[in-house]
Amino acid sequence: MQAAVVVFPGSNRDRDAVRALTLVMGRAPHTVWHHATELPKADLIVLPGGFSHGDYLRCGAMAAHSPVMREVRAAAERGVPILGVCNGFQILVEAHLLPGALLRNAALKFSCKRVTLKVETSNSPFLRRYNAGEQIVIPSAHGEGNYFAAPDVVKQLEDDDRVAFRYAHSHNGSVKDIAGILSANRRVLGMMPHPEDAIEELTGGTDGKRLFESIVEAVAQ
Amino acid sequence: MKARIFVTLKDGVLDPQGKAIGHALTGLGFAGVGDVRQGKLIEIDLPGAKDETSVRTQLEEMCRKLLANPVIEDFKVELASQIQSS
Numbered sequence: 001m002q003a004a005v006v007v008f009p010g011s012n013r014d015r016d017a018v019r020a021l022t023l024v025m026g027r028a029p030h031t032v033w034h035h036a037t038e039l040p041k042a043d044l045i046v047l048p049g050g051f052s053h054g055d056y057l058r059c060g061a062m063a064a065h066s067p068v069m070r071e072v073r074a075a076a077e078r079g080v081p082i083l084g085v086c087n088g089f090q091i092l093v094e095a096h097l098l099p100g101a102l103l104r105n106a107a108l109k110f111s112c113k114r115v116t117l118k119v120e121t122s123n124s125p126f127l128r129r130y131n132a133g134e135q136i137v138i139p140s141a142h143g144e145g146n147y148f149a150a151p152d153v154v155k156q157l158e159d160d161d162r163v164a165f166r167y168a169h170s171h172n173g174s175v176k177d178i179a180g181i182l183s184a185n186r187r188v189l190g191m192m193p194h195p196e197d198a199i200e201e202l203t204g205g206t207d208g209k210r211l212f213e214s215i216v217e218a219v220a221q
Numbered sequence: 222m223k224a225r226i227f228v229t230l231k232d233g234v235l236d237p238q239g240k241a242i243g244h245a246l247t248g249l250g251f252a253g254v255g256d257v258r259q260g261k262l263i264e265i266d267l268p269g270a271k272d273e274t275s276v277r278t279q280l281e282e283m284c285r286k287l288l289a290n291p292v293i294e295d296f297k298v299e300l301a302s303q304i305q306s307s
Binding site for chain 2: 101
């Protein structure tokens with residue numbers, strides 16, 4: 001299995017993503033600079049967390065138009081699994097690969113803490129090692145994670161079982177406590193909390209590791 | 222030609238920053254402050270541009286593609302002639 005982590009100017013969780021993928025895949029993923037007009041052959045693309053382009057204009061707005069995103073979009077259309085975490089999620093919604101938008105946290109504060117998430121579905125290559133309804137603990141760190149979408153869009157997400165995670169306790173003002181969502185083909189996952197930072201007991205738990213194990217297992221089949 | 226683009230949150234989208242500004246104004250003793258909404262003003266210079274209609278079309282395209290997020294924001298384009306008269 002090959003994976004690629006896209007690095008934007010201002011990304012800062014790219015190395016965390018590389019570390020998690022290396023641990024689970026047994027080999028290091030490619031890292032790809034945002035100016036790239038070609039992606040290496042990859043079975044998984046990760047858009048990491050951080051503050052791409054200094055969050056100018058809107059979080060993820062500039063990165064969504066980076067040259068590399070044309071390739072990411074083409075890969076998404078071919079069904080390549082794509083994971084966007086935190087700023088990566090913001091980039092995915094700005095690129096219209098996922099619906100909705102991420103607004104300033106309702107309390108106007110950057111929130112950095114471990115959060116309890118409820119897994120809403122296991123029906124995705126990213127989620128097959130979780131059970132729908134189970135609760136997991138994942139670190140979260142963001143100032144703009146307040147998920148918003150028009151009521152009809154939220155209803156569609158719920159009707160199609162495309163809400164991946166909800167905060168177990170109201171966290172940042174997100175509509176219906178949504179913490180992560182899936183694309184229509186269930187192969188693009190965007191989420192605010194950081195599964196790549198929950199891969200070892202030493203650093204606070206392994207609930208995020210199963211997400212990477214899920215996708216590795218799914219790709220292997 | 223100079224243009225001003227106003228980007229504002231759509232009605233129904235929560236604006237916690239606007240709310241905080243409203244609270245601060247009330248705290249400063251300004252009476253009668255109701256709803257406060259915060260937006261963005263973007264000024265763009267288009268040297269050499271003459272035709273207002275095509276400039277407006279171009280600016281609206283910029284708004285849809287980058288300057289505003291249509292999921293949460295509305296935009297309004299003002300051209301130099303309107304700016305001077307206002």
